[in-house]
Amino acid sequence: MKTLFVSYRVTDLDRSLGFYTAVGYAELGRVNADHGSHLVLLHFPGEPAASLELVHRPADGRVDVGSGFDHLAIQVETLDTTLERLTEAGLEPEPVQYPGGPHGPKTSWLTDPDGYRIELVEWPSGHADGITAADFS
Template structure:
């Protein structure tokens, strides 16, 4: 068993697509629906298949993001990623060390609808493993 993708509902499809493209996602497919809604499948360059689905359903009214805490993206270099995202016009947060100096480096980014994205650079020892 494995996770395939997760989906987020977005209020402005073009704005959200521009944001996630600036983050680094690639568009795989756009799927228009008969009811006026649409789906866009995205993946990051190192992923083999779709990992994020943007769901646009204008008839459902405003997007409310309460309850969805965040999702995380593993990156190679937090400093380089923050620099690239800032140059692209995004606003990543200041670097954090939630596990102390030997733990991961993180930063937070918020998409146009308020979904929080955690950027994670694992330490040289790698990601934690659990029994």
């Protein structure tokens, strides 16, 4: 088994698409469903498959983010460069943090238009992609 993608319900599809394309996602495909609903599948360039789905159901009203979802983590190559690009695109990333100390990952947080939190992570040199069992030894 493997995780296919994360799916978010969004209040304003155009606003959310603008935000996520500024982050770096590209639209992979779209499904128009009943009653004006839309599913938009996104991926980062270079990813072969979707990694994020935006679900827009206007009939359901505004999104309430307080449903238990915590955050989405995105690995970046160079955090400083990413933060500069996001700021130039009009987004407001938070200051860099070092949650694992000076030799651990560098992180920054970003909040999407509906209030979903995104953690941007730059791993230290030599670290595997993602969190692995080695991080808990």
